[in-house]
Amino acid sequence: MQKRAEVTRAALLQAAAVVFARVGYAHARLNTITTSAHVSKGALYDHFNSKEELARAVIDAGSARFTIACNPFRTSHIPAFEALIGISCTLLDPVVNDATVRAAFRLITEVPDRPDTGTPLLTTWLSDYQQLARRAIAEGDLHHDDPDAIALLLVETLSGARLLAAATGHLDELPVRLTTTWHLLLPSLVDPTSIDYFRQLLTRQIARVGHRGTTPPPAPGAPPQSITGEIVPAKPPRRDARRAAGISSTHSPRSTSTSRTLQPKPVR
Incomplete structure (x- = not known):
């Protein structure tokens, strides 16, 4: 159970990072993040308030x-x-x-x-x-x-x-x-x-x-x-x-x- 929770949290953080980096904090939607992370909204609130x-x-x-x-x-x-x-x-x-x-x-x-x-x-x-x-x-x-x-x-x-x-x-x-x-x-x-x-x-x-x-690296010499x-x-x-x-x-x-x-x- 703990391992599953860690995987879920990591998926949420990765998905959130992608969304925040792309659209910023104000325009980020939790539904977009949970969909990208393949988790439910309830799972998100288990980790973040x-x-x-x-x-x-x-x-x-x-x-x-x-x-x-x-x-x-x-x-x-x-x-x-x-x-x-x-x-x-x-x-x-x-x-x-x-x-x-x-x-x-x-x-x-x-x-x-x-x-x-x-x-x-x-x-x-x-x-x-x-x-x-x-x-x-x-x-x-x-x-x-x-x-x-x-x-x-x-x-x-x-x-x-x-x-x-x-x-x-x-x-x-x-x-x-x-x-x-x-x-x-x-x-x-x-x-x-x-x-x-x-x-x-x-x-x-x-x-x-x-x-x-x-x-590409510079040419040798x-x-x-x-x-x-x-x-x-x-x-x-x-x-x-x-x-x-x-x-x-x-x-x-x-x-x-x-x-x-x-x-x-x-x-x-």
């Missing part, structure tokens, strides 16, 4: 999925500023952004606010960025003395870019918008000698998640390009600049394995 409760359950499920997708970037083996970029690129990953995540992003702006409820997707994202910003300052990559302000700026800007792209029906433009956002922000966040390095990293991250969807067609720098000058200045690095993983993976193959 109202459409709002169902929507909040979808938000929670989408938030959990997004959080799990971001887990690899929370490891201390990845330099914090690179993790900030990596998490933002998760917004583009077609494997992550299924109906549940898409619905969660839409519903956080449409479900009525209540004093006793939070928005787990954005609050968790902000908390992660606050911790990463503090570490990025300690590692010498982020040049700012207020990590909480930077974390809030990044979450507001990146989530806003995604929400606006979705609201205007231009999610396909999100890679370009994300690239533009980071290109504008980087000069005020990092040392000038690091800008090309992080732009190259951003290009590689976007290409990586794009290849998990329908974008071709120089990496940004989504705007710009060829990225051959190698990041920041690494040599730091060593020449005698600045120690607290994150050796990037100065070894990660930096090597960022070197493009020579054109044959």
Whole structure:
């Protein structure tokens, strides 16, 4: 009996996510959701007392999925500023952004606010960025003395870019918008000698998640390009600049394995 109840709940959440993502909270009909889930209206009310409760359950499920997708970037083996970029690129990953995540992003702006409820997707994202910003300052990559302000700026800007792209029906433009956002922000966040390095990293991250969807991989040996067609720098000058200045690095993983993976193959 418990297994059957779990299957029913999962079917309702999946069906609700598809409907909420397609038509939004106000226009979603419970009859449509139950029909799609192949369950009765009574079965729905066995699990959820109202459409709002169902929507909040979808938000929670989408938030959990997004959080799990971001887990690899929370490891201390990845330099914090690179993790900030990596998490933002998760917004583009077609494997992550299924109906549940898409619905969660839409519903956080449409479900009525209540004093006793939070928005787990954005609050968790902000908390992660606050911790990463503090570490990025300690590692010498982020040049700012207020990590909480930077974390809030990044979450507001990146989530806003995604929400606006979705609201205007231009999610396909999100890679370009994300690239533009980071290109504008980087000069005020990092040392000038690091800008090309992080732009190259951003290009590689976007290409990586794009290849998990329908974008074909680049030809073997071709120089990496940004989504705007710009060829990225051959190698990041920041690494040599730091060593020449005698600045120690607290994150050796990037100065070894990660930096090597960022070197493009020579054109044959």
